[in-house]
Amino acid sequence: MLQSVDLRDYMISSPIRIKEDASVLEAMNKIIEHKVSGVCVVDESNTLIGIFSEMDCLAAILKATYNEVGAGLVKEYMTKDNLIVAHPGDGIINVAQDMLLKNQRRRPVVEDGKLVGQVSCRQLLMAVNKFNK
Secondary structure, three states: OOOOOEHHHOOEOOOOEEOOOOEHHHHHHHHHHHOOOEEEEEOOOOEEEEEEEHHHHHHHHHHHHHHOOOOOEHHHOOEOOOOOOEOOOOEHHHHHHHHHHOOOOEEEEEEOOEEEEEEEHHHHHHHHHHHOO
16 A cells, blocks of 8 residues: 655656746647646746646637637636645645545645645656555
């Protein structure tokens, strides 16, 4: 059985980042290029200020299509309130349980308010797979 281990051993240490003033199209291109389901939104000092997901991107594009306007900026669609984050020393079992409970596919990892990583369901599955070998 998998023992609880630190998240720092399995998180992505260089998650895809974007600034809040970036265009939705720029964010969409990053999501597609890096084959991720969302990007972390950070300010100039690498402080996490939001999350921009594929679903946010779709919402922006549909709104632009129906209203015949530009897709807008990341800050108009990102999730910024009540961000749920993890910390490098958190146990992967606890993080996995909480992500499942909150129906999250990814979770940013912060230390002293700064973005230091991200964990997704894929990293959690790789951790379980490693322990089953």
